[in-house]
Amino acid sequence: MHSTEQQIIHSWNKNAGPWIRAVQEEQIESRKLVTNQAIIATILRYRPPTALDLGCGEGWLARQLATHGIRVMGVDAVPALIENANRLGGGEFAVYAYEQIVNGVLNNQFAAVVCNFSLLGKESVDHLIRQIPALLHDGGHLFIQTLHPLMAGGDAPYQDGWRSGSWAGFSAEFSDPAPWYFRTMGTWIKLFRDSKLTLTELLEPLHPNTGKPVSLLLVGTK
Numbered sequence: 001m002h003s004t005e006q007q008i009i010h011s012w013n014k015n016a017g018p019w020i021r022a023v024q025e026e027q028i029e030s031r032k033l034v035t036n037q038a039i040i041a042t043i044l045r046y047r048p049p050t051a052l053d054l055g056c057g058e059g060w061l062a063r064q065l066a067t068h069g070i071r072v073m074g075v076d077a078v079p080a081l082i083e084n085a086n087r088l089g090g091g092e093f094a095v096y097a098y099e100q101i102v103n104g105v106l107n108n109q110f111a112a113v114v115c116n117f118s119l120l121g122k123e124s125v126d127h128l129i130r131q132i133p134a135l136l137h138d139g140g141h142l143f144i145q146t147l148h149p150l151m152a153g154g155d156a157p158y159q160d161g162w163r164s165g166s167w168a169g170f171s172a173e174f175s176d177p178a179p180w181y182f183r184t185m186g187t188w189i190k191l192f193r194d195s196k197l198t199l200t201e202l203l204e205p206l207h208p209n210t211g212k213p214v215s216l217l218l219v220g221t222k
């Protein structure tokens with residue numbers, strides 16, 4: 001694995017405890033106000049009976065989807081997060097890095113695959129997205145929610161590239177932020193084309209107070 005990609009996993013291992021608290025105590029305002037509901041409502045409109053949550057973290061989304069009768073499998077590279085997900089239930093969870101998914105460690109297919117703010121690297125993500133059709137039934141859907149490129153880009157030029165990480169806005173318990181790979185809107189759309197998925201929806205959920213987009217939510221169909 002490329003060393004920058006390794007830094008991402010290292011950082012999530014290190015910050016698993018604070019992350020679990022941040023999610024479960026609803027410390028992240030944009031999630032509470034906008035993005036949690038946006039991803040749940042979008043997935044539910046498609047009524048998938050099964051879903052694979054890639055980079056599921058501590059498992060909140062799997063637990064939510066399970067309450068709507070969806071059978072969820074969640075995977076994440078970080079054992080402490082998967083341990084928490086298993087303890088709270090709502091699905092079947094396993095410790096897998098995207099590289100293992102790309103190498104075909106899962107041999108079942110799902111009606112939906114979801115990546116909620118979990119696509120942070122370059123090669124790991126490029127390869128993972130190309131593998132998605134193999135994980136979906138015909139007619140199945142990929143749901144990606146990610147930072148909105150226009151809002152997340154800061155002062156840097158609007159072009160793909162690695163950006164340094166930051167835990168600004170998070171509690172002081174967080175440390176060692178990892179770099180993340182910035183993609184323009186065009187690059188996100190191209191990723192779908194490259195993986196032969198048809199982009200069926202492009203949503204830009206807005207912050208209720210500022211009126212600015214909080215995230216980019218893409219839906220693709222096999």
Ligand SMILES: C[S@@+](CC[C@H](N)C(=O)[O-])C[C@H]1O[C@@H](n2cnc3c(N)ncnc32)[C@H](O)[C@@H]1O
Pocket residue numbers: 008009012023054055056057058059060061075076077078081096097098099115116117118119120121124
């Ligand atoms: C911002 S968190 C989002 C977690 C969860 N999807 C949520 O909505 O709360 C990003 C997650 O992606 C996972 N992740 C990042 N790169 C990964 C990789 N290469 N393989 C597996 N998991 C990865 C991290 O471990 C972390 O749990």
